[in-house]
Amino acid sequence: MKKSRREFKAVAPPRALLLAIAFSLALVTVLLFGRTFSYPFINFDDPAYILERPQITRGLTLGGIGWSLSHAHGGNWHPLTSISHMLDCQWFDGHAGAHHFVNVLLHALTASTLFLVLWRMTGALWRSAFVALVFAIHPLRVESVVWIAERKDVLSGLFFMLTLAAYIRYIRAPSVWRYVVILISLACGLMAKPMLITMPFLLLLLDYWPLRRFGKTNQSAPNVPRLLLEKLPMLALAAGSAAATMIAQHDALGAGEKVSLNWRIGNALVSYFVYIGKMLWPTHLAVFYPFPQNPFLWWQVALAVVLLLLISGLAIFWRKTQPWFFAGWFWYLGMLVPVIGFVQVGMQSRADRYTYLPQIGLAIALTWGLAELTASWRYRRLIFGTSAVAIGVALVACTGQQLSYWRDSETLWNHTIAVTSNNDLAHAYLADLLLRQNRIEEAGVEAEEALRIRPDNSYAQNNLALALFRSGRLLEAVEHWKRSLELKPDSLNAQCNFAWVLATCPDPALRDGSRAIQLTENVLVHAGRDNPSVLRAAGAAYAETGQFDKAIAIAQEALEITRAQGNEALTEDLQFNIANYQKRLPLRDPGVSVR
Numbered sequence: 185m186k187k188s189r190r191e192f193k194a195v196a197p198p199r200a201l202l203l204a205i206a207f208s209l210a211l212v213t214v215l216l217f218g219r220t221f222s223y224p225f226i227n228f229d230d231p232a233y234i235l236e237r238p239q240i241t242r243g244l245t246l247g248g249i250g251w252s253l254s255h256a257h258g259g260n261w262h263p264l265t266s267i268s269h270m271l272d273c274q275w276f277d278g279h280a281g282a283h284h285f286v287n288v289l290l291h292a293l294t295a296s297t298l299f300l301v302l303w304r305m306t307g308a309l310w311r312s313a314f315v316a317l318v319f320a321i322h323p324l325r326v327e328s329v330v331w332i333a334e335r336k337d338v339l340s341g342l343f344f345m346l347t348l349a350a351y352i353r354y355i356r357a358p359s360v361w362r363y364v365v366i367l368i369s370l371a372c373g374l375m376a377k378p379m380l381i382t383m384p385f386l387l388l389l390l391d392y393w394p395l396r397r398f399g400k401t402n403q404s405a406p407n408v409p410r411l412l413l414e415k416l417p418m419l420a421l422a423a424g425s426a427a428a429t430m431i432a433q434h435d436a437l438g439a440g441e442k443v444s445l446n447w448r449i450g451n452a453l454v455s456y457f458v459y460i461g462k463m464l465w466p467t468h469l470a471v472f473y474p475f476p477q478n479p480f481l482w483w484q485v486a487l488a489v490v491l492l493l494l495i496s497g498l499a500i501f502w503r504k505t506q507p508w509f510f511a512g513w514f515w516y517l518g519m520l521v522p523v524i525g526f527v528q529v530g531m532q533s534r535a536d537r538y539t540y541l542p543q544i545g546l547a548i549a550l551t552w553g554l555a556e557l558t559a560s561w562r563y564r565r566l567i568f569g570t571s572a573v574a575i576g577v578a579l580v581a582c583t584g585q586q587l588s589y590w591r592d593s594e595t596l597w598n599h600t601i602a603v604t605s606n607n608d609l610a611h612a613y614l615a616d617l618l619l620r621q622n623r624i625e626e627a628g629v630e631a632e633e634a635l636r637i638r639p640d641n642s643y644a645q646n647n648l649a650l651a652l653f654r655s656g657r658l659l660e661a662v663e664h665w666k667r668s669l670e671l672k673p674d675s676l677n678a679q680c681n682f683a684w685v686l687a688t689c690p691d692p693a694l695r696d697g698s699r700a701i702q703l704t705e706n707v708l709v710h711a712g713r714d715n716p717s718v719l720r721a722a723g724a725a726y727a728e729t730g731q732f733d734k735a736i737a738i739a740q741e742a743l744e745i746t747r748a749q750g751n752e753a754l755t756e757d758l759q760f761n762i763a764n765y766q767k768r769l770p771l772r773d774p775g776v777s778v779r
Contacts, residue, residue, distance in 0.1 A: 197309050205313050206296040213292040213320045216580060219587060220284040220330050226593045227617050228471065229333035233258045234269050235278070238714030243274030256432035258333070259529075261425075264375040265336040283332045290338035291329045295320035297345035298544065304352050306394045311555055314572050315547045321579045323466040323586045324543065327536040330590045331471070336377035337540045343373030344380055344541060351387060355395060370418055374425040378522070379541065381422040384415040385518050393507035426522075433529050443531075447479045452525040453488040454480050455534045456517070462536070463543055466582055468603040471596055472610060475533045492517075508552035515545025531609065593617045608637035612644040619650055627651045642672035650681060658691055676711050679703040680721050687724035697728030716742040716754055720761070727765050735765045 225235060234240050239251045244267065252266035268286070276282030295316050302312035319325070328337035347369040354362040373380040391397040391411050398408060443451075462469065495513060503510040519542035525534065558564050589599040597614040601607055611634035618627035628651035634644035645668035653661035665682040668675060683703035686696045704722035711718055719742035727735035739762045746755040 196307075201309075202300065202303065205309075206299055209299055209313070209316055209320055210292040210296045212317070213295050214288055216321055216583060217288040217291070217329055217587070220288065220590070221281040223280065223284055223330065223591055224593075225280045225283075225332060226590070226596060227620070228593070228596075228613055229258060229331070233333040233335075234273070234283070236715065238712060240266065240269045241273050241278065242270075244270045259433050260336070260378070261428040261432040262336050262340075262375060262377055264372055265339055265377065268335055268339055268376075280332065283335075284330065287329050287332065287335060287338050290335075290342050291320070291325065294338060294341040294345055297342065297349065301345055301348045301352065302548075304349070305390065308552070308555075310572075311551050315544065315551050317572075317576055318547050318551075318579065319544055321576065321583055322463070322543070323469060323579065323582045324462060324536045324539045326469070326583060326586045326590065327471060328540045330587065331537070334537055337379075337537055340373045340377035340380055341540055343369055343376055344383070347373055347380075347383060348390075351390075352395075355397065367417060367421065371421055374421060378425045378429040379519070381426050381522055382519050384418040384422060386515060387415060387418070388412075389511045389514055389518070392503075393511040443475055444479075447475070448525050448527075450480045450485040451475065451533050453485055453492065455524060456492060456520065457488055458534060459520070459539055459543070460546065463539070463546060466586075469536055469586055470600040470604050470607075470610075471536075472600060472607065473533045473535065473604060474607050474609060475531060476606075506553065506556065508556075509549045512545040512547075512549025512552070515548065516542050517545075519545065606637045608634040608641050608644060611637070612641055612647055615644065615647040615651070619647060619654075624651050624654045628655070640671050642668045642675055642678065645671065646675065646678040646681060649678075653681075653685065658685070658689060658694060661685065662694060674710075676707050676718075680707050680718050683707070683725055684721040687721065687728040695728060697725055697730075700725035700728060713741065714745065716745040716751070716758070719745070720754070720758060723761065723765070727761075732765050736762055739765065 225231070237257070239248045242248060248270050249263075249267060252263035252270075257263075257266045269283075272283050272286055298319055299312050299316035302315060303309055306312060328334050328341075347366060350362065350366045350369050354366055370380065370383055373383070388411065397411060496517070499510045499513045520538065523535070523538040555568070558568070561567065588595075590596055594614070594617055597610050597617065600610040601614070604610065611630045615627045615630035615634065618624075618630060628648060631644050631648035631651055634641050635648060638644075645664045649661045649664035649668060652658075652664065662682075662685060665678055665685065668678040669682065672678070680703070683700040685694070686700040686703070689695050701722070704718065704725050707718050708722060713719065719738050723735045723739035723742065726732070726738065739758055743755060743758045743762065746758060
């Protein structure tokens with residue numbers, strides 16, 4: 185491969201300077217994101233991943249480790265991420281700020297390691313530092329770092345960097361044990377988030393540039409067939425992770441089938457450029473982007489295809505003179521493939537967190553490209569140094585603003601509604617939050633707005649039913665619970681809430697103890713016996729059918745859990761219910777939703 189006449193030639197800097205830059209990157213990251221240490225959990229995925237998952241909240245146990253390896257968690261198979269949440273709960277006793285601290289620390293370590301890895305591969309000190317700085321402080325990082333449920337991003341990111349570091353060490357002095365370290369690092373990364381399934385492809389890109397291992401035949405620099413053979417064990421790991429993910433995401437894939445294939449393809453192609461736009465001009469960022477109600481126009485999709493082909497063609501054509509552009513562009517394209525939306529998981533059209541590792545490729549292409557194009561400028565160092573500082577200050581300001589939207593769930597959802605359109609999920613989760621705060625009328629308005637946008641939103645149907653029930657509109661509430669279960673028969677929340685109504689409703693015509701028992705038993709099978717609200721509903725169901733011994737036993741089981749949790753309100757309610765069961769008296773107050 186011919187080298188560009190302007191290609192950077194490395195002069196090894198002092199070790200102290202390298203360590204100082206790495207430490208500075210970590211320090212800036214911690215200082216910028218440090219405000220999140222006072223942030224609470226949010227009501228989107230944090231409950232499902234941590235707060236309401238007894239296998240997690242119990243801390244690290246052998247049973248919990250076995251569960252993480254054999255079960256999906258939040259629709260994903262990422263046992264290492266699950267174990268990290270267990271450790272947080274064991275060490276920090278569920279304190280949200282400590283969970284945030286771990287996320288920030290992992291991100292800071294990832295940014296520092298990125299700098300060191302890039303420098304080791306390219307020898308370009310300040311370019312590597314700038315790429316790592318952009319990665320560390322860009323507003324698109326906020327979702328991955330601040331959202332506790334996105335631990336999988338920052339944890340997999342660190343193992344991604346460690347895999348690259350192990351790979352560099354291996355190719356400089358190959359040995360079986362060094363290759364094993366690569367496989368172990370990659371396996372850990374895949375068990376943190378399956379996003380790393382593209383790693384074998386990426387390592388081939390890096391073999392081309394900057395490692396320059398293509399086209400050689402001597403023992404120290406393998407030829408192409410040997411390079412491909414070298415990646416086969418990694419490919420096997422990636423294939424296994426992909427298979428486990430497809431199994432774990434079966435339900436979410438089903439949800440994605442509601443969006444037509446043509447629509448998904450169009451959205452995926454356009455999203456490549458939406459992400460580039462968000463990188464260059466990071467405004468109107470949201471935790472959830474719904475699919476547009478109308479598909480993209482044909483010319484928008486056609487333009488995206490033409491631009492993708494044109495840029496890719498130029499990257500291939502210039503690969504010998506500008507290999508950084510080739511490697512950086514295809515890094516970006518390739519790493520986004522698992523999450524770009526060709527296979528739809530859930531109902532989001534795109535997500536800021538998906539850019540966590542792919543954006544590094546764009547940053548490399550732009551940084552190296554601009555540096556090479558301006559190599560002959562007289563004051564290039566002064567200009568680029570000043571520009572780097574200005575960009576850094578601008579990114580810090582934008583990221584600081586974006587961080588403020590995550591200070592609590594209500595602010596997050598109000599911001600999301602403000603910067604997106606027809607966002608039924610945002611309205612539904614805001615309704616959920618308002619219900620938890622006993623702001624019933626406001627919750628009903630938000631749930632109704634969610635259903636106006638998408639009537640088949642089963643979560644919004646459940647929330648509206650709760651709001652109506654607490655407002656005393658029982659018949660309407662029952663109809664919405666029925667509709668929620670029609671849309672999503674396996675919804676544990678709707679099943680438990682509806683079971684409570686069937687067991688405790690003041691209107692005898694609406695009570696159905698047998699159906700309530702059926703619903704609660706199904707919830708207990710799938711959710712386990714660690715949720716006191718589920719047990720409370722089951723006790724009420726048994727009481728409605730006259731099985732007071734079972735009702736008392738299961739309510740006392742729930743009572744032990746609430747006492748251990750310090751949930752005084754639910755403890756008092758359960759004590760009241762048990763007393764009523766013992767007297768064979770009717771229940772008093774309608775129930776509490778299971779979340």
